Amino acid sequence: MKHLDRREFLATSAAGIGAAALAGSFPALASAADAPSFRPEKDAKLDLLRWTAFVPSDQTIWDENTKKFTAATGVPVSIQSLAWGDIAPKAALAAQVGSGPDIIMGWNDDPFVYPDKLVDMTDLVDNMGKAHGGWYDNARSYCYDQDVKRWVSLPVGCTGNAVNYRKSWVKEAGFGEFPKDLDGMLKLARVLKKNGHPTGFALGHAVGDANSWTHWILWAYGGKQANPDNSIAINSAETVNALEYARQLSETMIEGVAGWDDSSNNKAFAGGRIGMTMNGISIWYNGKKDTPDIFPDFANVTPPMGPVKTHTVSNNFTSAFVFKYSKFPNAAKEYLRFMLDKPQADRWVTEMKGYVTPALKAYAELPIWTSDPNITPYRDALASAKYDGYNGKPGKAAAQALDEYVIVDMFADVCVNKMAAKDAVRKAETRLQTIYKRA
């Protein structure tokens, strides 16, 4: 692919301006870039609100790529970073008052809260998909609104999840490799516990960690929150089986998981207090810096399969949306296209070492994913992932259920409060019915 510097951009711009005026885009650039460009509005300037980078290299490369965009287009971009949990209230305020950042990088179902207030991203999504090998299914789940029937957000990717363990302790437990199925994993967990290395899976209201592992187990047993018509489907034998499995797994866990937040398992794993957990790659990445003596013993693996015999990973999905109040929607689209285009995204993904798994399939071929076997499971995080509210309709109801930790609480009721699985399911069913009716 040809790299386009500022001089070439200006020359191409002059040549293509007539056609662009008619088409509303920059067809002349289509030959120079992977996906057709959008023509920024005159005197455009952009405000981007994004989540605070999880690793410094994310911020550094994102900022460098942004400067490249400004140099190429003349469009200045101001970036505000906030903790990931603070994005939703800020976006809600912007939607409500009709003013705020032009582009917001949000999480999971955020765009479905105000789909009618968002710019149609269908053209950009189509172009990017064609140019970069297509999108993973999760992209459509989180960014295509079935009610307004259009893409309301541009999929970016996910902070994927994998099971993290200590190699020497698994070997000590008599396992040559990490088990491929949940039954094997439970056997391993029991031996680990016996050897003084309990497991640790969050059962508190941890946005990322608690939701991830509970949904993984639920889906692995074939449990579903809702049916495609959004009728509640949680009350099933599959859900009960998933809860019974979780109850047995919880017997191998360290004390205190009921109060764990998203940072707790990172700390416990790095401190050598647990032998197995589920997390994003941060737990491995930071081990290199914080605990270099035991870091070589850290390992990551794709979460084992349950009775459904497919991987059922749950991730935190991020996407970028543009509000209709923005005076510069074309500039915003062009910025997002530029940032996720190969010359920029290749370096961004590579330098982050697997922190964000792109939603565009072509980026799975980057050498970084196979540079270390512990990074590879995160490459595949989106390949078989399901979405919040599966198998129902993605949207407000699913978002609300996730926000209220219905699934996490159901697992905690069984694992911590020692409630009978059938009772916990009925309680969750009642809560879900209320939420779905309200939404």
Next chain:
Amino acid sequence: MLRNLKIYVPLAFFGVFLLLPFLWMLLTTFKSNQELLNTPNPFWIFHGTFSHVTDLLTQTAFPQWFANTLFVSVASTVLSVFVSYIAAYAIIRLRFPGSEVVSTIIFLAYIVPPAILFIPLATIIIQLHWFDKLWALVPIYATFLVPFCTWLLIGFLKNIPRELEEAARVDGASNVAILWRIIFPIAIPGLISAAIFSFTLSWNEYLYALVFMSSSGNKTVSVGMTSELIRGDVFQWGQLMAGALIGVLPAILVYFFFVEYYVAGLSGSVKE
């Protein structure tokens, strides 16, 4: 002996209960990262380090956040206490029609949570073009500080004997002269109490600073620390606690120097 036990044992428990968070902050600030993850005794520092403090001061914008918070807290406190003093005096002394209703409305305004107010407030802020302007937090904070301070000062000023004002009025003093030369010296403990509360509330405020400011240069301590030192599921505990420790210093200093006035302010203006 028994009397001492009755006094000091509960006090000791109370002291430990109150000071434990500060001790934890102190220990975490000076522990190495390795020790933060795993230690045989969490109440001891085996390998002390200043790196969290130096990193916080040199590698983040903490000094800027601190200066921003100090400016906003001091300015909003001065503004709110001044407005509240006048308002409280007007309500209890001028006896204008509806003064009781105004008093009740002011109190009700205080109990409406910011989470409900921030959206309509945002509409006003945007129309005034005050969005992302640091000084705008001063009048914004006044929206919850003035009702609180007015309510506090109404109770305080009510206890000042009316005879003092009447004597001044006989000598020809105007309302302004009474407010400044007669009531003000007596009201100082109450005003300091209101100021301490206002300063603390402003210093700790999070929601308005989060939603009404956008650029990095306008972040306050509470917003800056959560947005820069919490990276997904990785918390920079050492720097967070160092920031909390430094961040709490102004409030401690304010209480330390004005605690006597503060107690007097809460217990009434003029003793019988």
